[in-house]
Amino acid sequence: xxxxxxxxxxxxxxxxxxxxxxxxxxxxxxxxxxxxxxxxxxxxxxxxxxxxxxxxxxxxxxxxxxxxxxxxxxxxxxxxxxxxxxxxxxxxxxxxxxxxxxxxxxxxxxxxxxxxxxxxxxxxxxxxxxxxxxxxxxxxxxxxxxxxxxxxxxxxxxxxxxxxxxxxxxxxxxxxxxxxxxxxxxxxxxxxxxxxxxxxxxxxxxxxxxxxxxxxxxxxxxxxxxxxxxxxxxxxxxxxxxxxxxxxxxxxxxxxxxxxxxxxxxxxxxxxxxxxxxxxxxxxxxxxxxxxxxxxxxxxxxxxxxxxxxxxxxxxxxxxxxxxxxxxxxxxxxxxxxxxxxxxxxxxxxxxxxxxxxxxxxxxxxxxxxxxxxxxxxxxxxxxxxxxxxxxxxxxxxxxxxxxxxxxxxxxxxxxxxxxxxxxxxxxxxxxx
Amino acid sequence: xxxxxxxxxxxxxxxxxxxxxxxxxxxxxxxxxxxxxxxxxxxxxxxxxxxxxxxxxxxxxxxxxxxxxxxxxxxxxxxxxxxxxxxxxxxxxxxxxxxxxxxxxxxxxxxxxxxxxxxxxxxxxxxxxxxxxxxxxxxxxxxxxxxxxxxxxxxxxxxxxxxxxxxxxxxxxxxxxxxxxxxxxxxxxxxxxxxxxxxxxxx
Numbered sequence: 273x274x275x276x277x278x279x280x281x282x283x284x285x286x287x288x289x290x291x292x293x294x295x296x297x298x299x300x301x302x303x304x305x306x307x308x309x310x311x312x313x314x315x316x317x318x319x320x321x322x323x324x325x326x327x328x329x330x331x332x333x334x335x336x337x338x339x340x341x342x343x344x345x346x347x348x349x350x351x352x353x354x355x356x357x358x359x360x361x362x363x364x365x366x367x368x369x370x371x372x373x374x375x376x377x378x379x380x381x382x383x384x385x386x387x388x389x390x391x392x393x394x395x396x397x398x399x400x401x402x403x404x405x406x407x408x409x410x411x412x413x414x415x416x417x418x419x420x421x422x423x424x425x426x427x428x429x430x431x432x433x434x435x436x437x438x439x440x441x442x443x444x445x446x447x448x449x450x451x452x453x454x455x456x457x458x459x460x461x462x463x464x465x466x467x468x469x470x471x472x473x474x475x476x477x478x479x480x481x482x483x484x485x486x487x488x489x490x491x492x493x494x495x496x497x498x499x500x501x502x503x504x505x506x507x508x509x510x511x512x513x514x515x516x517x518x519x520x521x522x523x524x525x526x527x528x529x530x531x532x533x534x535x536x537x538x539x540x541x542x543x544x545x546x547x548x549x550x551x552x553x554x555x556x557x558x559x560x561x562x563x564x565x566x567x568x569x570x571x572x573x574x575x576x577x578x579x580x581x582x583x584x585x586x587x588x589x590x591x592x593x594x595x596x597x598x599x600x601x602x603x604x605x606x607x608x609x610x611x612x613x614x615x616x617x618x619x620x621x622x623x624x625x626x627x628x629x630x631x632x633x634x635x636x637x638x639x640x641x642x643x644x645x646x647x648x649x650x651x652x653x654x655x656x657x658x659x660x661x662x663x664x665x666x667x668x669x670x671x672x673x674x675x676x677x678x679x680x681x682x683x684x685x686x687x688x689x690x691x692x693x694x695x696x697x698x699x700x701x702x703x704x705x
Numbered sequence: 706x707x708x709x710x711x712x713x714x715x716x717x718x719x720x721x722x723x724x725x726x727x728x729x730x731x732x733x734x735x736x737x738x739x740x741x742x743x744x745x746x747x748x749x750x751x752x753x754x755x756x757x758x759x760x761x762x763x764x765x766x767x768x769x770x771x772x773x774x775x776x777x778x779x780x781x782x783x784x785x786x787x788x789x790x791x792x793x794x795x796x797x798x799x800x801x802x803x804x805x806x807x808x809x810x811x812x813x814x815x816x817x818x819x820x821x822x823x824x825x826x827x828x829x830x831x832x833x834x835x836x837x838x839x840x841x842x843x844x845x846x847x848x849x850x851x852x853x854x855x856x857x858x859x860x861x862x863x864x865x866x867x868x869x870x871x872x873x874x875x876x877x878x879x880x881x882x883x884x885x886x887x888x889x890x891x892x893x894x895x896x897x898x899x900x901x902x903x904x905x906x907x908x
Contacts, residue, residue, distance in 0.1 A: 478745075478789060524739075529791035566739045595744025595789065610744030616758050622743070623750055 284459040289317020291671025292465030294686035300348035309355045314417035323497035326546045360648040364666035365700040367459045375450035377424035382445040384420045391440035405502035461666040461693035468637040468672035471526035478596040485511035487631045511604040516630035523565040527636030537636035537676040561587045606631040637676040666696040708810040719768040728802030736760040742786035752776040772812040777803040778819040833884025834891040
């Protein structure tokens with residue numbers, strides 16, 4: 273994969289999540305040459321780690337699948353995984369990207385048979401499942417992984433275990449001598465679709481994510497719900513492995529808070545509303561969800577989703593930003609402490625100390641890349657997202673690199689940035705006649 | 706400015722009155738009523754109106770109820786609310802600001818222990834420029850009557866003896882005690898500060 277044929281009429285899309293895939297596809301389906309760079313071993317990004325995504329409650333195996341099929345069918349897209357941009361030079365219509373491609377240690381011969389995985393014994397935290405379980409040192413990131421090709425963890429190199437993986441492969445696909453490669457790629461326009469990461473919940477000290485076993489994050493709950501996930505689709509308490517049926521959701525965990533993230537992450541209210549439906553799906557009338565909120569921001573047409581959840585007797589809403597979470601040592605139940613604002617000034621005791629079996633922190637979104645540190649001349653706002661600015665030249669942000677967005681809006685944003693990138697390369701083509 | 710003058714000046718805009726007259730009072734506008742301060746307050750169950758509720762009452766023009774409330778006098782300055790407030794409101798300072806403002810207008814609850822103690826502390830300190838701990842302690846013991854005072858004194862006698870032995874308390878202080886070198890200069894300074902404050906308030 274050394275020779276990358278790119279010209280200044282090529283569009284490079286950085287990041288292979290739902291936004292990057294969309295941006296790449298829109299441009300490629302308009303006949304443009306696109307290189308799609310992804311840092312991880314497989315495409316799909318955060319959306320592939322969801323159980324379902326709102327509002328239509330799509331499984332990624334459906335919604336993402338379509339995009340993967342489009343990519344496979346399109347000869348204008350060149351996908352490069354394990355590739356990270358280290359520098360960008362040049363200007364609109366004439367960029368040069370420095371890209372480092374990490375070794376996968378598995379070549380194109382791989383049939384994803386899994387013999388190398390079975391042969392090795394070393395295990396590491398499974399990043400795809402936010403560390404909720406372990407994976408082998410030779411692995412496929414997920415069943416949906418594209419490309420369907422195994423990876424050998426670089427920490428395995430030089431161990432006897434890595435040799436076992438090589439010996440087990442019948443197709444001569446394991447190549448332990450693979451080296452990192454530094455490439456230079458030409459591009460007329462760049463689309464940054466580097467996405468988001470969940471805010472580090474441990475920083476919110478009063479909520480005890482780092483101390484209380486049964487306090488988890490919303491993204492971890494998504495993994496638990498996945499039938500192929502770490503718990504086989506069951507919502508299990510980390511403390512004792514029992515199924516949790518009484519679950520509290522704490523909204524604005526990190527968002528709208530000047531101590532953490534200043535911005536409203538926009539998706540977390542809908543994410544929690546969505547997750548309350550998981551409880552009904554799993555337990556019927558036996559599940560109980562309680563949402564602690566400042567105000568529910570089910571933006572524009574999602575209001576009907578909110579109303580549907582409100583009508584569910586198993587879901588209750590408490591207007592209150594939770595002050596702290598403590599632990600009932602005997603039961604392992606987290607106890608939520610705070611003030612119920614709807615009882616404020618009514619002469620009632622508005623204090624509560626409510627135990628729940630499990631607490632889910634609706635964590636906020638922050639940009640996954642520090643664009644200031646990357647220093648490629650992008651205008652970055654206070655929250656770290658890429659700002660729309662003529663000074664960005666032929667570089668555009670798509671999806672969560674631009675703002676905290678849900679899937680629907682990320683895809684819209686990606687399509688828009690794709691069109692802008694197309695305009696840039698069209699101008700280049702026009703100038704060169 | 707007197708209480709009636711303030712009522713006259715601000716009519717029914719208590720929020721504006723707080724913003725312009727209470728220390729850090731302009732921050733009240735920034736409160737988004739999330740309730741994290743009230744939930745975090747260790748004194749929470751013991752006061753009638755926790756901070757978030759006081760802020761709402763200010764906006765709702767409940768001037769009388771807020772200024773005559775004993776709630777803000779309960780603040781112990783633990784700073785839990787400031788640490789957790791998502792909008793970085795200096796809640797502790799606002800509580801003290803409200804108490805101070807109520808006191809200035811003569812609306813603070815007279816029988817509130819914090820109010821009483823603060824007045825005693827101030828009177829004690831301003832006499833000589835140094836706190837006379839013996840006199841301050843005794844005046845607190847006897848705040849609620851002679852019998853109560855004797856009882857408290859007996860209860861605290863071990864602490865008192867300990868302080869005497871280690872030289873932390875001088876029994877001769879009862880005769881007047883020590884003070885700053887330039888007592889009249891100190892008094893003049895206070896007077897000037899009060900003049901400046903009064904000029905600022907009347908503006």
